Amino acid sequence: MRTAYSVETVRAAERELMARLPEGALMQRAAAGLAAACADVLGRVYGSRVVLLVGSGDNGGDALYAGARLARRGAGVSAVLLAPERAHGGGLAALRRAGGRVVGADGGGAEAVVGRADLVVDGIVGIGGTGGLRPNAVPLADAVERSRAVVVAVDLPSGVDADTGEVRGRALRADLTVTFGTHKPGLLVDPAREYAGSVRLVDIGLELPASAELEALQHADVARMLPVPAAESDKYRRGVVGIAAGSARYPGAAVLAVAGALRGGAGAVRYVGPAGQAVIARFPETLVSDGGPKHAGRVQSWVVGPGAGDDAATVAEVLAAEVPVLIDADGLRLAEASAVRARRAPTVMTPHAGEAAALLGVEREEVEGGRLAAVRELAGRYGATVLLKGSTTLIASAGGAAVRVNPTGTSWLATAGSGDVLSGLAGSLLAAGLPAVDAASAAAYLHGLAGRFAADGAPAGAHDVAEEIAGAWRSVVRA
Numbered sequence: 001m002r003t004a005y006s007v008e009t010v011r012a013a014e015r016e017l018m019a020r021l022p023e024g025a026l027m028q029r030a031a032a033g034l035a036a037a038c039a040d041v042l043g044r045v046y047g048s049r050v051v052l053l054v055g056s057g058d059n060g061g062d063a064l065y066a067g068a069r070l071a072r073r074g075a076g077v078s079a080v081l082l083a084p085e086r087a088h089g090g091g092l093a094a095l096r097r098a099g100g101r102v103v104g105a106d107g108g109g110a111e112a113v114v115g116r117a118d119l120v121v122d123g124i125v126g127i128g129g130t131g132g133l134r135p136n137a138v139p140l141a142d143a144v145e146r147s148r149a150v151v152v153a154v155d156l157p158s159g160v161d162a163d164t165g166e167v168r169g170r171a172l173r174a175d176l177t178v179t180f181g182t183h184k185p186g187l188l189v190d191p192a193r194e195y196a197g198s199v200r201l202v203d204i205g206l207e208l209p210a211s212a213e214l215e216a217l218q219h220a221d222v223a224r225m226l227p228v229p230a231a232e233s234d235k236y237r238r239g240v241v242g243i244a245a246g247s248a249r250y251p252g253a254a255v256l257a258v259a260g261a262l263r264g265g266a267g268a269v270r271y272v273g274p275a276g277q278a279v280i281a282r283f284p285e286t287l288v289s290d291g292g293p294k295h296a297g298r299v300q301s302w303v304v305g306p307g308a309g310d311d312a313a314t315v316a317e318v319l320a321a322e323v324p325v326l327i328d329a330d331g332l333r334l335a336e337a338s339a340v341r342a343r344r345a346p347t348v349m350t351p352h353a354g355e356a357a358a359l360l361g362v363e364r365e366e367v368e369g370g371r372l373a374a375v376r377e378l379a380g381r382y383g384a385t386v387l388l389k390g391s392t393t394l395i396a397s398a399g400g401a402a403v404r405v406n407p408t409g410t411s412w413l414a415t416a417g418s419g420d421v422l423s424g425l426a427g428s429l430l431a432a433g434l435p436a437v438d439a440a441s442a443a444a445y446l447h448g449l450a451g452r453f454a455a456d457g458a459p460a461g462a463h464d465v466a467e468e469i470a471g472a473w474r475s476v477v478r479a
């Protein structure tokens with residue numbers, strides 16, 4: 001499991017550690033890790049041209065000490081000071097001793113130096129930052145974008161919000177971010193994550209609490225969650241998932257939700273709704289019934305909503321069931337908030353940004369810009385586990401535990417019907433007995449991998465994604 005901690009927690013851990021170490025030791029650890037990463041990126045340090053963008057705090061200090069290390073190995077290092085009178089004194093002295101030079105930020109000279117750089121180190125601001133880049137950094141950011149230099153961000157790309165992943169204004173785009181002690185939420189959540197490039201974590205010895213702000217599952221975590229049928233399992237013990245989806249107008253949504261559900265580990269899939277013919281033609285193993293959910297027979301979980309059109313009665317009927325329920329797509333619009341809140345069995349809601357915005361009564365851009373706040377707010381309001389789909393899918397539970405961020409997503413998944421497959425898959429894992437947050441996050445993980453396998457560099461349809469779930473499952477449990 002990869003974890004991320006808030007700035008406040010990082011600061012507390014830093015204070016505790018600093019009290020036990022000689023002054024400056026922590027910064028030296030950070031700078032050593034940063035210099036090593038820069039050397040890797042450069043390949044050949046000797047003779048390379050390195051430009052440090054240095055702000056007013058310790059983030060700039062890290063950059064200066066790392067620059068000194070690179071200068072001692074023969075790099076030509078120039079530091080651009082954005083706040084000359086507040087630049088880290090020790091770091092500046094170290095750089096000068098190593099033969100580095102200092103360039104003023106004003107007057108255009110700095111931009112010319114950036115234009116000739118092989119490597120730019122962004123030490124403008126780290127976890128002490130608020131808001132986007134300040135005006136005097138903007139011409140430099142332009143010069144960096146125009147240049148062919150590789151950009152390495154120190155701790156965070158400057159201009160992004162460490163705790164929320166928001167980008168309120170201009171930020172510097174990095175190819176690599178070297179972060180210290182732990183990931184910060186902004187490195188895992190869009191839009192900030194996109195600015196970070198790849199992320200390298202340098203251990204500086206911080207001791208962090210057990211519960212993190214964010215968690216990103218990895219293969220081994222998902223493998224532990226996935227159901228394994230025992231010798232004596234019958235279909236009810238493996239779980240039966242009910243799918244109440246599709247309409248005369250959208251029969252395909254039912255087919256795709258069933259396709260996902262059949263690959264999710266439940267022992268059987270029941271379908272109720274007007275698309276029974278289409279479902280059975282494609283998947284003869286489905287148990288199709290034409291009464292409503294109440295008359296469908298025993299299920300251990302329900303999925304309601306994909307392609308449901310305006311069938312509010314079915315949504316209400318499903319919400320009254322005392323088994324875990326997943327609400328998706330049209331179901332999110334049709335569900336009564338009070339009926340969701342009144343449920344005692346777990347509820348999972350799977351909105352994309354537009355649906356989440358409608359539920360919260362805000363603009364879509366607000367959700368996209370502040371995904372972490374939006375998913376937490378929805379989970380709290382509905383007393384549900386909420387999976388907010390997107391380039392970084394987030395899963396929050398009502399209790400306020402760590403938010404999960406799915407690391408396997410791919411933009412190829414932004415295709416019609418892909419969400420229907422996901423809801424069937426997650427519903428199936430719920431029927432198999434996974435806790436709501438695990439069912440939702442394991443489903444997102446497998447779905448993302450399946451999307452990557454299906455696309456493999458070329459567009460793929462939602463049914464292709466469903467077919468690759470088995471391959472994704474195998475790759476997770478065999479890793």
Ligand SMILES: NC(=O)C1=CN([C@@H]2O[C@H](COP(=O)(O)OP(=O)(O)OC[C@H]3O[C@@H](n4cnc5c(N)ncnc54)[C@H](OP(=O)(O)O)[C@@H]3O)[C@@H](O)[C@H]2O)[C@@H](O)CC1
Nearest residue numbers: 014026027030057058059125126127128129130132134155
């Ligand atoms: N924690 C750890 O374990 C370790 C931390 N280490 C390092 O220290 C870094 C944190 O250092 P830090 O506390 O000095 O803050 P930092 O980010 O350099 O900001 C400095 C000042 O910048 C200003 N400012 C604010 N917003 C701004 C903006 N948008 N654009 C421009 N300027 C802006 C604001 O001052 P203001 O101008 O508002 O008075 C703020 O106080 C951390 O990221 C890591 O690299 C490692 O060395 C070792 C282990």
Ligand SMILES: [K+]
Nearest residue numbers: 122125154156
């Ligand atoms: K930075």
